[in-house]
Amino acid sequence: MTHSYEDRIDRVTAYIYEHLDEPLDLERLADVAAMSPWHWHRVYSAMRGETAAAAVRRLRLMRAANELANSDASVEAIARRSGYDNLQSFTRIFAEAYGMPPARYRREGSHTAFNPAQNGAPTPHYAVEVRHLPAMTIATEPHLGDYMNIGMAFDRLFGRLGAAGLIDQSTRMFGVYGDDPSAVPVDELRSSAAATLSSPPAGLPVTTTRAGDYAVLRHQGPYADMRAEYNWLFGAWLPQSGRDIADAPVLEEYLNSPRDTAPSELLTILYLPLV
Missing domain, CATH: 1.10.10.60 (Homeodomain-like)
Known part of the structure; x- marks a missing residue:
């Protein structure tokens, strides 16, 4: 039932x-x-x-x-x-x-800070940290289509994990994004909602995230504003960083929920995989 x-x-x-x-x-x-x-x-x-x-x-x-x-x-x-x-x-x-x-x-929304051509400001500099992340065991729920609609995959995932009693204080929420939205038709974009599991039960399908270096940027504000942040990461930070991007998905970690958090207070950590 x-x-x-x-x-x-x-x-x-x-x-x-x-x-x-x-x-x-x-x-x-x-x-x-x-x-x-x-x-x-x-x-x-x-x-x-x-x-x-x-x-x-x-x-x-x-x-x-x-x-x-x-x-x-x-x-x-x-x-x-x-x-x-x-x-x-x-x-x-x-x-x-x-x-x-x-x-x-x-x-004037926070997305404009990452678009100097729009607001006439000099190219900004934001705190990007290169961090080594260990592999994490995650349960995933696939999503095909507009990245802005991945919330329905999170609803399915957390309904399933919640019913099995697998969500606790240590659970972390991630979005796993496999395609470039500027190069792939929106209805073909591949992504997954993901949650970490400290001790997955036998029989539950799980996978692991890539262990390695990531460029890490913390975002506060509406999810819609992150497109400009990604453009800055790929177009300004990456070329001058001396690093290459790895052939692996981009990760986003969601530190709070839009259900009970004002858009201006949403906290997201962007992880750009590096070699």
Whole structure:
């Protein structure tokens, strides 16, 4: 029965990600879950740590932040795509979540610090540490498609590990990214949600991360802003570092969760594999 509930909630999570442009009321999501509309949202909240309505709002705003930072779409178009016909309502709700109105976020968000051509500033220097990482045993859940949607893989992974009692205080969360988003079509991007396991039980499929040197950069702020950081790492830091990039996935370690953390307070460590 537990697995049945996990499957239903996974189905709802995937539906939310794939239908953010459509109305997502509780009754429609209850139909997707094949559960009573009176009680299913309590099950979702208990298993996912946030209500379905909060998840829809968070994911729409996260996508909006990504479009503001990385596209030329108008604020009005982004607002409509996020489900807000009233621009003032979108502006207020976005500012509550991201600390500034959308137009200002596009001009002054943390992503602009990594784009000197945009803000006219000299090339910045950020603290990058070269660190040797040991191999880590991880459980993974694959994801194919837009990296910004990897959250649904994390939901599946932590639903599975949580049901098996394998999550504890020592668990670390990683994203494993195998493709260059500037060179691979977005629907073909390969990645995995991953979690470290201190003592995996027999029969659980696991893998290990690459042991070796990594360029390590700590990021604070919305996930959408990290694209500019990667451009700086590859285009400015790496050429002058004297190092070559290894043929291995990029790792991101997530130190907190967007479910209970403001976007401006999200902490992520980027690991760029080196030879």
